[in-house]
Amino acid sequence: MNVDSLDGRLLFAIPKKGRLHEKCLAMLAGADIKFRRPNRLDICVAQNHNLALVFLPAADIPSFVGKGNVHLGITGRDVIIEAGLENFVTQELQLGFGKCALQVQVPESGPIKTVEDLAGKRVVTSFKLLAGQYFEKLDDRLQLVEGQRTKVSFVGGSVEAACALGLADGIAELLESGETMRAAGLHAIDTVLDTEAVLIKSKKDLSPEHVSLIDTISKRLAGVIAANNYVVCQYNVHESNLPAAERVCPGRRAPTLSRLEAEHWFGVSVMVEKKKIANVMDDLARVGAEDILVFNLDNCRV
Numbered sequence: 001m002n003v004d005s006l007d008g009r010l011l012f013a014i015p016k017k018g019r020l021h022e023k024c025l026a027m028l029a030g031a032d033i034k035f036r037r038p039n040r041l042d043i044c045v046a047q048n049h050n051l052a053l054v055f056l057p058a059a060d061i062p063s064f065v066g067k068g069n070v071h072l073g074i075t076g077r078d079v080i081i082e083a084g085l086e087n088f089v090t091q092e093l094q095l096g097f098g099k100c101a102l103q104v105q106v107p108e109s110g111p112i113k114t115v116e117d118l119a120g121k122r123v124v125t126s127f128k129l130l131a132g133q134y135f136e137k138l139d140d141r142l143q144l145v146e147g148q149r150t151k152v153s154f155v156g157g158s159v160e161a162a163c164a165l166g167l168a169d170g171i172a173e174l175l176e177s178g179e180t181m182r183a184a185g186l187h188a189i190d191t192v193l194d195t196e197a198v199l200i201k202s203k204k205d206l207s208p209e210h211v212s213l214i215d216t217i218s219k220r221l222a223g224v225i226a227a228n229n230y231v232v233c234q235y236n237v238h239e240s241n242l243p244a245a246e247r248v249c250p251g252r253r254a255p256t257l258s259r260l261e262a263e264h265w266f267g268v269s270v271m272v273e274k275k276k277i278a279n280v281m282d283d284l285a286r287v288g289a290e291d292i293l294v295f296n297l298d299n300c301r302v
C-alpha cells in the first residue's frame with residue numbers, strides 16, 4: 001500500500017482476530033463501510049468513505065488511539081482500563097457485544113470459599129493492573145501488611161490451568177458462558193469488572209472533517225445496535241382496548257396509530273425490545289389486541 005493514499009483519511013482500528021473480530025466486521029457492514037482487505041494486509045482504505053481500516057491486536061488498540069496514531073477504534077473496555085489508558089481516550093458508544101466479566105475464580109472443591117479466604121495467597125491473571133488494584137484494595141481492607149499481602153502474578157494465556165498446575169490458589173480471568181471455568185473445575189467468587197466492546201476516539205486534535213465522519217459512523221453504529229435489539233410489533237385493536245394495549249408496549253417514543261377501515265378499530269405499530277417480545281405478545285393478546293405481527297429491523301436511526 002502507498003502510504004500517501006492514507007493522507008487525510010480517518011484511521012479506524014479494528015481487532016485483527018480473536019473474539020471481537022467477526023462482530024466488528026458485521027458492525028462495519030451494518031454501517032455500510034465498504035472495503036476490500038487484501039490477504040494479510042493490516043491497513044486498507046474504505047471504498048465509500050474517506051477512512052482507512054487498521055487491523056490491530058485488540059490489546060494494542062487503546063495505545064494507538066490514546067497516542068493519536070489512529071483516530072477511532074473498537075476494543076474491549078477491559079483492555080482499555082488494563083492498559084491504563086481510560087483517561088486518554090473518549091468512549092463514544094457501548095457496542096452491545098463482547099460482553100463478559102473479569103472474575104475471581106478458585107477451585108470448586110478447595111478450602112477457599114470467599115475472596116477474604118484468598119487474600120494473602122497466590123493469584124494468577126492476564127490482567128495484572130485490574131487484578132492488582134482489586135487485591136490491593138482487599139488487602140488494605142483486611143489490613144494485611146507487607147509479607148501477608150496477596151501475590152498477583154502475570155501469565156499471557158491458559159490462566160485456568162494455573163490452579164491445577166500448583167501455580168496459584170486463585171485466578172482472575174474473563175468469563176462469558178462459564179464453560180472454560182467449569183471445565184477447569186473452578187467457580188467464581190467475585191467480579192472485578194463487567195466489560196463489553198466499545199467505540200473509542202482519540203483525545204488528540206481531530207480535524208473538523210474527522211469529527212464529522214466519527215459522528216456519522218457513531219450514529220450509524222448506534223442504529224445497527226438498536227436494530228439488533230429491537231423488533232417492530234404491529235397489531236389491530238378496538239379503541240376500547242387501546243389504552244390497555246399502549247400500557248403494555250408504549251414504544252421508544254410513542255406508538256404509531258392508523259385508523260382501520262372498520263369503525264372503532266386501530267392499527268398500531270410500535271418498537272419493542274427483542275428480549276421482551278414474547279411476553280409483550282402474550283400481554284397484548286390478553287388485553288384484546290388481534291392480528292399481532294412482529295418484524296425484524298435491518299437498520300434504523302433512533
Ligand SMILES: Nc1ncnc2c1ncn2[C@@H]1O[C@H](COP(=O)(O)OP(=O)(O)OP(=O)(O)O)[C@@H](O)[C@H]1O
Nearest residue numbers: 015017018019020058076078079098099100174176
Ligand atoms: N469469552 C470471552 N473471553 C475472552 N474475551 C472476550 C470474551 N468475550 C469477549 N471478549 C472480549 O474480547 C477481548 C479479547 O479479544 P481477543 O480474543 O482478540 O484477544 P486476544 O486474547 O489477544 O486474542 P487471542 O486469544 O486470539 O490471542 C477481551 O479483552 C474482551 O474484551
Ligand SMILES: O=P(O)(O)OC[C@H]1O[C@H](OP(=O)(O)OP(=O)(O)O)[C@H](O)[C@@H]1O
Nearest residue numbers: 019157158174175176177178179180181
Ligand atoms: O466463559 P467462556 O465462554 O468459556 O469464555 C472465557 C474464556 O474465553 C477466553 O479464552 P479464549 O477462548 O479467547 O482463549 P485464550 O485462553 O487463548 O485467551 C477467556 O480467556 C476464557 O478462557
